[in-house]
Amino acid sequence: MEAKAVQAFQFSAMMHSTKSEITGPNDSLRMFGGFKKQLFVSSTFHSPRPSTRLQRRTRSLVVACLHNNIPARTLESETFHAPVDEKLILKSKSQEIEPYLNGRCIYLVGMMGSGKTTVGKILSQALSYAFFDSDALVEEEVDGTSVADIFKHYGETFFRTKETEILRKLSMMHRNVISTGGGAVVRPINWKYMHQGISVWLDVPVEALAQRITAVGTDSRPLLNNEPGDAYTKTFMRLSALFEERSEAYANADARVSLENMVAKLGQRDMSDLSPTAIAMEALEQIKGFLMSKDGC
Ligand SMILES: Nc1ncnc2c1ncn2[C@@H]1O[C@H](COP(=O)(O)OP(=O)(O)O)[C@@H](O)[C@H]1O
Numbered sequence: 670m671e672a673k674a675v676q677a678f679q680f681s682a683m684m685h686s687t688k689s690e691i692t693g694p695n696d697s698l699r700m701f702g703g704f705k706k707q708l709f710v711s712s713t714f715h716s717p718r719p720s721t722r723l724q725r726r727t728r729s730l731v732v733a734c735l736h737n738n739i740p741a742r743t744l745e746s747e748t749f750h751a752p753v754d755e756k757l758i759l760k761s762k763s764q765e766i767e768p769y770l771n772g773r774c775i776y777l778v779g780m781m782g783s784g785k786t787t788v789g790k791i792l793s794q795a796l797s798y799a800f801f802d803s804d805a806l807v808e809e810e811v812d813g814t815s816v817a818d819i820f821k822h823y824g825e826t827f828f829r830t831k832e833t834e835i836l837r838k839l840s841m842m843h844r845n846v847i848s849t850g851g852g853a854v855v856r857p858i859n860w861k862y863m864h865q866g867i868s869v870w871l872d873v874p875v876e877a878l879a880q881r882i883t884a885v886g887t888d889s890r891p892l893l894n895n896e897p898g899d900a901y902t903k904t905f906m907r908l909s910a911l912f913e914e915r916s917e918a919y920a921n922a923d924a925r926v927s928l929e930n931m932v933a934k935l936g937q938r939d940m941s942d943l944s945p946t947a948i949a950m951e952a953l954e955q956i957k958g959f960l961m962s963k964d965g966c
């Protein structure tokens with residue numbers, strides 16, 4: 670069975686289960702039929718359905734890259750290959766921290782293009798957690814309709830209601846890394862759900878976001894699609910306005926990964942030198958800091 674289909678099946682099984690079935694940190698493992706399947710879910714998957722976001726983004730990315738000669742660094746998540754030693758360090762850091770998580774889910778929050786999906790998949794693999802993308806789960810809920818089409822045909826409020834419902838259901842699970850939609854932070858009710866786990870804000874400067882998103886195209890991101898002007902400028906302007914509105918809400922997260930701080934700390938020249946694996950390691954470092962301050966471990 671395709672991994673995406675397994676993921677959809679497992680989530681819908683969870684959707685139809687009652688709350689009383691979910692009682693302890695290992696329940697999502699039990700529900701998901703064991704460890705092997707969970708690793709399978711965590712691994713990169715390709716959807717059998719051509720309308721899903723990942724495939725659309727990958728396809729438009731390949732076209733955009735061919736067109737604009739974009740460096741490989743900006744390629745879609747599954748094309749990042751971390752050096753073996755970087756992967757080993759991440760694995761060992763994950764093993765150090767995982768017992769202290771106690772099965773709590775990790776919610777990645779941040780602006781569109783901040784790397785929640787890319788980093789989330791890497792983090793889930795390192796922790797042997799399952800990975801869920803809340804946008805993809807909303808799409809599944811609406812019969813495979815893309816986020817862009819949900820916005821177009823049903824409106825943003827409909828999408829936000831579905832998103833909240835997905836977060837509510839995920840909040841009853843354990844051992845998941847969840848990539849949330851960029852706007853999930855604006856509804857206080859969503860924080861009630863996300864605070865069941867540990868939330869991490871991927872804080873990426875708007876210039877870098879605009880570069881990444883321009884490279885892959887804005888088709889799958891409806892909130893960026895109505896402005897006139899050249900692709901980079903309109904994306905930058907819209908993202909700047911959204912960030913202005915949302916920065917306080919992102920700051921509700923338990924931990925923050927600042928790419929600017931990472932560049933300074935690691936003595937890198939450029940933000941584009943920070944690999945998703947290095948960012949996943951920093952996320953674990955910040956989670957550790959949060960756990961130490963909160964749980965005193
Ligand atoms: N560390 C990184 N360096 C360069 N490009 C990245 C990095 N992380 C993600 N990207 C690229 O940015 C785009 C958006 O990433 P994605 O993970 O989909 O973000 P989000 O889920 O937050 O919207 C993708 O094309 C991805 O390949």
Ligand SMILES: O=C(O)C1=C[C@@H](OP(=O)(O)O)[C@@H](O)[C@H](O)C1
Pocket residue numbers: 779780781782785804816849850851852853889890891892
């Ligand atoms: O910022 C936002 O409001 C949105 C971000 C998108 O998710 P990503 O952050 O995964 O692109 C998606 O949920 C929808 O297009 C709205």
